[in-house]
Each structure stands twice: as C-alpha cells, then as structure tokens.
Amino acid sequence: MSKETKSDAYPYASGGWGSLKAVTSILLQEKVPLANSQVLMQQNKPDGFMCVSCSWAKPADPHTFEFCESGAKATAWDLTAKRVTPDFFDVHTVSELSKWHDHDLEEAGRLTEPMRYDPATDRYVPIPWEQAFDEIGAQLRGFDPASVVFYSSGRASLETSYMLQLFARMYGNNNLADSSNMCHESTSVGLKEAIGVGVGTVGLDDYDKTDLMFFFGQNVGTNSPRMLHHLQDARKRGVPIITFNPLREPGLLHFANPQSPADMLTPRDTQISTQYHQVKTGGDTAAILGICKLVIKADDRALGAGAPRVLDIDFIREHTSGYETFAQFARDAKWDDIERISGLSRDALQAAADEYMKASAVIVNYGMGLTQHRMGVQNVRMVVNLLLLRGNIGKPGAGPSPIRGHSNVQGQRTVGITEKPELAPLDQLAEQFSFEPPREKGMNTVEAFGAVVAGKLNAIVNLGGNLVRSVPDRYRIEPAWSALPLTVNVATKLNRSHLLPGKRSYLLPCLSRIEIDRQASGAQVVSMEDSTARFHGSRGVVDAAGPTIRSEPFIVAGIAKATLGERSSVDWDAWRDDYALVRIEMGKTWPEMFEDFETRMWTPGGVVRPLPARERKWKTKSGKAEFMVPEALGEDPDMPEREPGSLRLMTLRSDSQFNTTIYNLDDRFRGVKGSRMVVLMNPADMEKRGLAKGDRIGLETIADDGVERRVDGFSVVPFDVPEGCIGGYYPECNPLLPLWHYAKESKVPGAKSIPVRVAAGAGGST
Structure with a gap:
C-alpha cells in the first residue's frame, strides 16, 4: 500500500499550471482564433454544448470554467483553422497519406467536402451530396442486409443514434455495433445481470453524500479530469478514496485546481488517494474477493460474539439472492491465492476493508481497467458483490459508478443502438413505424470484424469511428477492410480507416457538436446522456468549418431515404429539417424517459433517467439483486499456461489522447x-532481461492459434508498475491483441491483459 507520495515520472499535482499550459498550447497549435477560444466558456453549461470528449456529468451549477484539459483539447481539435479541401487530395494520393503518422492525418484539419475514392488516380475526389446518397443507397439495396454493419462512435447524439438504429432495422438487420462493444459492454452485461439495469446508479449529488470512494482501473486525471473537482470536494470533507490501479497515476495522487487561486499561487494541492494499491493486471477479482472475505469474517465474529452485525443483513435478506453461496466461497478462498493473483498483501486489503466497514455510503468508480479483460463481466459482478454486503446500492451516496469514455456512448444504447434484439423495443417500433423489425441477433464489433476477416461482409457504414485503428488484430484487419465492397465513413477529420478504401469508399464530412447546425426549420439542437444517466440538450455555438459540411442526422437521413425509398414510413426529409420531430418519436418509443422531452431537455443538471435499481427495484431473473460466485480468481483461466518470463501487457491512453485521436506524441x-x-516496465523486470532505459525491443503475443503477432520498435521506459506487468499505448499495441481475446459474455476486447514475451530486435513501428 502506497503512502502520500507523488509519481516519479511526474512529481507534480495533476491540473495546475501544467494543465493551463497544455490548454494554451493546443489552442495555438490548432490556430484557434481568440473569438472561437471563448466557446470554452459555453462548454458543459446548461444552455451550451456538451463536451465532445468524455461523458462525465454536466452539473446544474457549473464552474466558471466547466471544462478540463482533455475537453479543451477536444474542442480545439474541432475548432482548428486547418482544412482538408479537395485541393489537399489533388496534392496527396491515398498511398502517400497512408505513410503519415496518425497524429499528422488528423492534424491536417477539418474535412470540408463529400468525397469518393477514385482507384484510377488513387485519390479522393469531390462528389455532390445527393449523388453520394444515391450511389450508397443503390449499393446497399444490392446487398444481403445480413452482410452490412452499421457502426457508431459515442460522439453521435441521441437523435442521430435513434435515426440510425431505425434505419438499420428497416433495412433488415440488428448489426448495430458501437464503441460500447469495445469498452463498457462488460458493465452493460454485468450490472444488468446483477441489479437489473446496465448502467451505474450514481448521480453527481451522491458524490456530496458519500463517505467513502473506491477506484478500480480508472485514470481520472487523463480520462475524466472534470471529475477531480468532485473528488477534491470529497477529500476536503474528509472522505477517504481508495485506489486500485497497476500504475501510479498522478491524477489519482494529487490535484491542484486550476480555478483555485490558492492552488495556483501556492504549493497547495489536494491528496486524492488516501490508499493506493498497485494491483497486478488481471488481479481485480482477487483483490475485491480479499476485501469481501475480510468483511464477511468480521461479520462472522460479530455474530458469534453477539455484537452488532458488520453486514447490512436486513438489506441482504430482503433485497438479495445468493449471499450464502458467495459468502462460503469467500470463507473458503485461500489467502495464498488471493495475494499471489492480486499482487497485494493481506494487510493492504485489510486496510481497505477497515475503511469499507466504517463507511455507511460507498461509491465504487471503475473504468476499462476492470472491463477490458477476459473476466471483465466477472470483475463488474464482484464490484456489485462488494457493494451489496453493506447495502450500498439504492441509497444516497452509494452505488456502482462506471466511468464511460465517449460523451454519448451510454445514450446510444439507451435509444436502441444494440445488436441484441431483446434490448430494443422492437414491438413498439413495429407499431410506431408500420414495419416488421428483424428479430435475429446482430453482430457486435468483435463479431463484425470476425466477419470482415472471413470475407463475409459487404459493407460497413462507419459513423464517426477510426475502426481499423481501434480494433484488435490490426495486421489481419487492414487487408480485409480494404477488400470490402463498400465502406462509408462519416467523419470530421481524416483518419487511418479512410486510407484503406474498399472497392467503393465514401468520405462524408460532418459537423462537430460545437458548430451551429442550420436546417430548413432553423438552428437545431441535439441531446445526449452522460455516464450518470442524465439527459442533456446541446447547442452549437460557432459557424461550421465549411458551407458544404452536413450534420450527422442530415447524413443518416439522406442515406436512409436513398436506401429504403418507399419501404420506409418515415419522412426522412422532415426529420432532417427538424430534429424536434425525432424527439417526439423517441418520446413515443420510451415515454418513461422522453415524453415531453422537448421542454425538459434543458433542465439544469439534466433529465434523470428512470433506473429501478436506484429505488431498490430489481429487474433481474430472481427479482432481487444477485450475488455471484466467481468462476476463477485469475485472468485468462482458459488460455494456455504462460511460458516462463512472460508478461501481461495492458494498453493505455496518454494525457495527449482521446481514444484514437492523438493530440501530440508526449505524455x-x-x-x-x-x-x-x-x-513501461518495472526495473526488476528490466534487470532480469538485461535491459536498460531506452533499449529497443519487440513484443510478441503468446498464443497458440498459429498467427504471428509482433510489433517492433519499442523503447523501454522504467516505470512504477507491478513486476510481470507492462504498459504500452493504444492503439499502437493493438496488433498484439487477438480478435478472439475478449471478455466472456460481453466480447469486450481483453486489451488490459495481453500475454506477451519480449523479443530482441529494434526498428520498425506502427
């Protein structure tokens, strides 16, 4: 267990002057005019625009500067003065551009014209919007619907997502893959099984009422820095924060608030984590089980002595199922196994358990460090087990809090972006729009790319994602993607996926959420859901980057109309011209959430999504919250035994990155x-292999499927990480991740625990 010390790699508090310098730097880098830089003052405000970066909540009473470093970078990236016009493609062929670094591709600027790939000249050439829609529609009509996938990134609004899922189902499939499949599907599955809802139950108000927080596998300083304000407030109230994370991350150690003169003008900062446990990669189930075991043991002692119970036994009896089976499993678990697999001592876990037993309201925050594992769903279920022991779900200041990435990734699923027909209101859609929706399960992202590699897909309509860079097994994916008969890419900037054109490939530039969306009925607004299950309106505030750029709803409507024709009962032109009409239909589909949404969507703090688990109503098979007995304590129990000297690679984001977007090469x-x-490697692991700082190595995946996966050209950096565990950046390490190495039940890629060996060799890069 670590004490109050700072990271050797960055011996300063997160936030502070470093954050302000980074924001200033990105604004200058993107040549954002002073007038446009003022839009940051409208970011995450009740009548402004929702951040295009993370999905952290928009408060009812915002700070003057309700944006963080990451959010400011994302906004500057969209507000850039740089443009990629048709003249750009006159100068650069696709073959030439494919040699550019990912950062340089997006850094080239905003796309301004709809384009179609011309294989004769190896260039993208302009095409009128209506012609693009007509050609795409004609091609889609010629394919078996089962061979087409509709992918959406988490930046698409609720309105766009609702339109896309309806289009796909009218077209004839449930192949609605999305970015949730890549990150928090383990949450959607695990929480749904355990408490009956697939999202967290915690709101911003709960952070003011909690008296203990846990963090598992979530680097708040990089991935959701605005959350640090709430953590700082909690720490000032004396709330302990206990962190489990393999790497020592500055954002979870100390924070200097850039909005506080006292923090900025003095050495003052706030210690965030009161306990910091460097759990081994893949050791989260073992660590949580150790805490549960200690709590249950303490309760057994209290029961035997006739003392007050440690467990909330009344809650367990009334509201849960399966406690006795889980408790016996925990009692029987061996400490040698728990310590070996978690990498933590019994004393360290006892310190965490002691705090948990003292607290009356506990929040568990977690991120992809918990979900992107073979046992990711089990990890989520173990979080629920821990919370249920003391009744920490369905009361103020308590509950599971999955910290989502993309700003509307949770909302997309809420309005029907799902490959699982049982999760979509198909009967209601059938009645509402007079068609028969397909009832067969569709493909998620991993399944879709399995079909791409197998040559079984004809088309992918890609709404906003850089798919070939974000998915596993890139060296197998890229040639297969290039062989697709049709790829349609809706994007704000150029990315790697656009440079692997299929036999027919279209590049359609869309508005950013920050930009004013002018349609026939006037300026439009959109909405999204944050990670605390609140819905918010969002209003663009700057002019579009070009006169021929169109909104995502406009593009979806255009393709849908051209594809479906008279088969569709929807007036796609009317929806394109007035998004309020879309929201009216959303209200008919889900009246409990969206009825009268037009008048409620600007509610400060957001419209609260109904969640039965918040009221201790459990929509599970048993009708109660369900304990679960873990299948195994370690990661990858069904993979071949690792060879001596093997390492567990976890992929990481940097502070200069949002998903596949790289703002610069520094971290x-x-x-x-x-x-x-x-x-990033533990010095002891370096010494065992005779490595010194800066040495060049390659990494090879340990797998027995006959596929060689190797990436060369890495430099070794000594870092405070548990022995046997290493870190490398996403997406550079994606070629090492097998497509089949995913979480059981959810199929989230297992990017946080890839078995690798060090291979001698330098040179080369991704």
Whole structure:
C-alpha cells in the first residue's frame, strides 16, 4: 500500500499550471482564433454544448470554467483553422497519406467536402451530396442486409443514434455495433445481470453524500479530469478514496485546481488517494474477493460474539439472492491465492476493508481497467458483490459508478443502438413505424470484424469511428477492410480507416457538436446522456468549418431515404429539417424517459433517467439483486499456461489522447516525450532481461492459434508498475491483441491483459 507520495515520472499535482499550459498550447497549435477560444466558456453549461470528449456529468451549477484539459483539447481539435479541401487530395494520393503518422492525418484539419475514392488516380475526389446518397443507397439495396454493419462512435447524439438504429432495422438487420462493444459492454452485461439495469446508479449529488470512494482501473486525471473537482470536494470533507490501479497515476495522487487561486499561487494541492494499491493486471477479482472475505469474517465474529452485525443483513435478506453461496466461497478462498493473483498483501486489503466497514455510503468508480479483460463481466459482478454486503446500492451516496469514455456512448444504447434484439423495443417500433423489425441477433464489433476477416461482409457504414485503428488484430484487419465492397465513413477529420478504401469508399464530412447546425426549420439542437444517466440538450455555438459540411442526422437521413425509398414510413426529409420531430418519436418509443422531452431537455443538471435499481427495484431473473460466485480468481483461466518470463501487457491512453485521436506524441504524466512507441516496465523486470532505459525491443503475443503477432520498435521506459506487468499505448499495441481475446459474455476486447514475451530486435513501428 502506497503512502502520500507523488509519481516519479511526474512529481507534480495533476491540473495546475501544467494543465493551463497544455490548454494554451493546443489552442495555438490548432490556430484557434481568440473569438472561437471563448466557446470554452459555453462548454458543459446548461444552455451550451456538451463536451465532445468524455461523458462525465454536466452539473446544474457549473464552474466558471466547466471544462478540463482533455475537453479543451477536444474542442480545439474541432475548432482548428486547418482544412482538408479537395485541393489537399489533388496534392496527396491515398498511398502517400497512408505513410503519415496518425497524429499528422488528423492534424491536417477539418474535412470540408463529400468525397469518393477514385482507384484510377488513387485519390479522393469531390462528389455532390445527393449523388453520394444515391450511389450508397443503390449499393446497399444490392446487398444481403445480413452482410452490412452499421457502426457508431459515442460522439453521435441521441437523435442521430435513434435515426440510425431505425434505419438499420428497416433495412433488415440488428448489426448495430458501437464503441460500447469495445469498452463498457462488460458493465452493460454485468450490472444488468446483477441489479437489473446496465448502467451505474450514481448521480453527481451522491458524490456530496458519500463517505467513502473506491477506484478500480480508472485514470481520472487523463480520462475524466472534470471529475477531480468532485473528488477534491470529497477529500476536503474528509472522505477517504481508495485506489486500485497497476500504475501510479498522478491524477489519482494529487490535484491542484486550476480555478483555485490558492492552488495556483501556492504549493497547495489536494491528496486524492488516501490508499493506493498497485494491483497486478488481471488481479481485480482477487483483490475485491480479499476485501469481501475480510468483511464477511468480521461479520462472522460479530455474530458469534453477539455484537452488532458488520453486514447490512436486513438489506441482504430482503433485497438479495445468493449471499450464502458467495459468502462460503469467500470463507473458503485461500489467502495464498488471493495475494499471489492480486499482487497485494493481506494487510493492504485489510486496510481497505477497515475503511469499507466504517463507511455507511460507498461509491465504487471503475473504468476499462476492470472491463477490458477476459473476466471483465466477472470483475463488474464482484464490484456489485462488494457493494451489496453493506447495502450500498439504492441509497444516497452509494452505488456502482462506471466511468464511460465517449460523451454519448451510454445514450446510444439507451435509444436502441444494440445488436441484441431483446434490448430494443422492437414491438413498439413495429407499431410506431408500420414495419416488421428483424428479430435475429446482430453482430457486435468483435463479431463484425470476425466477419470482415472471413470475407463475409459487404459493407460497413462507419459513423464517426477510426475502426481499423481501434480494433484488435490490426495486421489481419487492414487487408480485409480494404477488400470490402463498400465502406462509408462519416467523419470530421481524416483518419487511418479512410486510407484503406474498399472497392467503393465514401468520405462524408460532418459537423462537430460545437458548430451551429442550420436546417430548413432553423438552428437545431441535439441531446445526449452522460455516464450518470442524465439527459442533456446541446447547442452549437460557432459557424461550421465549411458551407458544404452536413450534420450527422442530415447524413443518416439522406442515406436512409436513398436506401429504403418507399419501404420506409418515415419522412426522412422532415426529420432532417427538424430534429424536434425525432424527439417526439423517441418520446413515443420510451415515454418513461422522453415524453415531453422537448421542454425538459434543458433542465439544469439534466433529465434523470428512470433506473429501478436506484429505488431498490430489481429487474433481474430472481427479482432481487444477485450475488455471484466467481468462476476463477485469475485472468485468462482458459488460455494456455504462460511460458516462463512472460508478461501481461495492458494498453493505455496518454494525457495527449482521446481514444484514437492523438493530440501530440508526449505524455507528460508518465514522463514520455516525442514518441508513443514505448513499453513501461518495472526495473526488476528490466534487470532480469538485461535491459536498460531506452533499449529497443519487440513484443510478441503468446498464443497458440498459429498467427504471428509482433510489433517492433519499442523503447523501454522504467516505470512504477507491478513486476510481470507492462504498459504500452493504444492503439499502437493493438496488433498484439487477438480478435478472439475478449471478455466472456460481453466480447469486450481483453486489451488490459495481453500475454506477451519480449523479443530482441529494434526498428520498425506502427
């Protein structure tokens, strides 16, 4: 267990002057005019625009500067003065551009014209919007619907997502893959099974009422820095924060609030984590089980002595199922196994358990460090087990809090973006729009790319994602993607996926959420759901980057109309012209959430989504919240035994990154400059292999499927990480992740625990 010390790689508090310098730097880098930089003052405000970056909540009473470093970078990235016009493609062929670094592709600027790939010249060439829609529609009509996938990233609004899922189902499939499949589907599955809802139950108000917080596998300083304000407030109230994370991350150690003169003008900062446990990669189930075991043991002692119970036994009896089976499993678990697999001592887990037993309201925050594992769903279920022991779900200041990434990734699923027909209101859609929706299960992202590799897909309509860069097994995916008969890419900027054109490929530029969306009925607004299950309106505030850029709803409507024709009862032109009509239909589909939404969507703090688990109503098979007995304590129980000297690779984001978007090559929090081709390694592991700082190595995946997966050109960086565990950046390490290495039940890629060996060799890069 770590005491109050700072990271050796970045011996400063997160936030502070470093954050302000980074924001200033990105605004200058993107040549954002002073007038446009003022839009940051409208970011995450009740009548402004929702951040295009993370999905952290928009408060009812916002700070003057309700944006963080990451959000400011995302906004500057969209507000850039740089443009990619048709003249750009006159100068650069696709073959030439494919040699550019990912950062340089997006750094080229905003796309301004609809384009179609011309294989004769190896260039994208302009095409009128209506012609693009007509051609795409004609091609889609010629394919078996089962061979087409509709993918959406988490930046699409509720309105766009509702339109896309309806289009796909009218077209004839449930192949609605999305970015949730890549990250928090383990949450959607695990929480749904355990408490009857697939999202967290915690709101911003709960952070003011909690008296203990846990963090598992979530780097708040990089992935959701605005959350640090709430953590700082909690720490000032004396709330302990207990962190479990393999790497020592500055954002979870100390925070200097850039909005506080006292923090900025003095050495003052706030210690965030009161306990910091560097759990081994893949050891989360074992660590949580150790805490549960200690709590149950303490309750057994209290029961035997006739003392007050440690467990909330009344809650367990009335509201849960399966406690006795789980409790016996925990009692029988061996401490040798728990300590070996978690990498933590019994004393360290006892310290965490002691705090848990003292607290009356507990929040567990977690991120992809918990979900992107073979046992990711089990990890989520173990979080619920821990909370249920003391009744920490369905009361103020308590509950599970999955911290989502993309700003509307949770909302997309709410309005029907799902490959699982049982999760969509198909009967209601059938009645509402006079068609028969397909009832067969569709493909999620992993399944879709399995079909791509197998040559079984004809088309992918890609709404906003850089798919070939974000998915596993890139060296197998890229040639298969290029062989697709049709790819349709809706994007704000150029990315790697656009440079692997299929036999027919279209590049359709869309508005950013920050931009004013003018349609026939006037300026439009959209809405989204944050990670605390609140719905918010969002209003663009700057002019579009070009006169021929169109909104995502406009593009979806255009393709849908051209594809479906008279088969569809929807007036797609009317929806394109007035998004309020879309919201009216959303209200008919889900009246409990969206009825009268037009007048409620600007509610400060958001419209609260109804969640039965918040009221201790459990929509599970048993009608109660369900304890679960873990299948195994360790990661990858069904994979071949690792060879001696093997390592567990976890993929990471940097502070200069949002998903596949790379703002620059530095990661100041980890002391990395000028390159992302690095491996963070424990000095003891370096010594065992005769490695020194800066040595060049390759990594090879340990698997027995006959596929060689190797990436060369990494530099070794000593770092405070558990022995046997290493870190490398996403997406650079994606070629090492097998497509089949995913979470049981959810199929989330297992990017946080990839078995690898160090291979001698330098040179090369991704």
